[in-house]
Amino acid sequence: MPIQYYIILSLALFCIGIVGVLVRRNVIIVFMCIELMLNAVNLLLVAFSKMHHGVAYLSDKLTTTGTDAQLFVFFIMVVAAAEVSVGLAIIVMMYRNTHSVDVNFLNRLKN
Amino acid sequence: MSAIQIIFWFLSALAIVSALMVLISKNPVHSVLWLIMVFFAISGHYILLNAQFLAIVNLIVYAGAIMVLFLFVIMLMNLNTESEPQKNLWMKLAGAVSGGCLLMILVSLVRQATEIGNKVAEMKVGNIGLIGNLGKLLFSDYLVPFEISSVLFLSAMVGAVVIGKKN
Incomplete structure (x- = not known):
């Protein structure tokens, strides 16, 4: 498929994630929208890796161009898993203190 | 239209509609389930791009582990009562308009870029995935x-x- 289709699909998913962060007040939904943005970037990285691999494949049949991008995606998933565990612990702590998941309660931090 | 194209468009439509439903759903549990649908669609895209390792890791780590963690937290908080405070309509409209403007600008940029005009993400060649x-x-x-x-x-x-x- 043309790379433009993948770019536009990833952009659509990324912008849906941005709108979700801006629009929703439930902090769990905001967190899920951040995960959505991470996945959009992952999809774009994989598409670009296959694009570069396709160019390099024409000259060398045994090339491994593009494996770096797929390992980057793997490491993004690793970091996202760690981020989710800490973030959900923070959300649980916040819920225990305020009995709410409204992000507007977080502006108490400034006092 | 070949089979690959049909699968591509189906998975793209599934991903975008499910992502929109994540935003629209009032119930957080439904949002989690729709997000799992997005992850399945993205894993389908990975398989289509012959990135099989990432497809299965995406399913195991994201749909299997992270989303279950989200579901546990939601059930721990007993949020499935639909009592979420809503932002007022103007803030929602402003968020949607700003996100739409960003999408429009980026899409027009991509369509103008001549460097990627004829590049193709190869589906059949290579086994780097x-x-x-x-x-x-x-x-x-x-x-x-x-x-x-x-x-x-x-x-x-x-x-x-x-x-x-x-x-």
Whole structure:
């Protein structure tokens, strides 16, 4: 498929994630929208890796161009898993203190 | 239209509609389920791009582990009562308009870019997405980041326990 289709699909998913962060007040939904943005970037990285691999494949049949991008995606998933565990612990702590998941309660931090 | 194109458009439509439903759903549990649908669609895209290792890792890590963690937290908080406070309509409209403007600008940029005009993401050639190739690279060139990520996991685990502990 043309790379433009993948770019536009990833952009659509990324912008849906941005709108979700801006629009929703439930902090769990905001967190899920951040995960959505991470996945959009992952999809774009994989598409670009296959694009570069396709160019390099024409000259060398045994090339491994593009494996770096797929390992980057793997490491993004690793970091996202760690981020989710800490973030959900923070959300649980916040819920225990305020009995709410409204992000507007977080502006108490400034006092 | 070939079979690959039909699958591509189906998965793209599934991903975008499910992502929109994540936003629209009032019930957080429904949002989690729609997000799992997005992850399945993205895994389908990975399989289509012959990145089989990432497809299965995406399913196991995201749809299997992270989303279950979200569901646990939602059930722990008993949020499935639909009592979420809503932002007022103008704030919602402003958020949607700003996100739409960003999407429009970026899409017009992509359509104008001549460098990628005729580039193609190859679907059939190459086997770089198989676990053999990725594993060789992961345990040779990327060995240090791999080990550091295990330390990261350990610190995240300890941090989550410390934060989640009472008092």
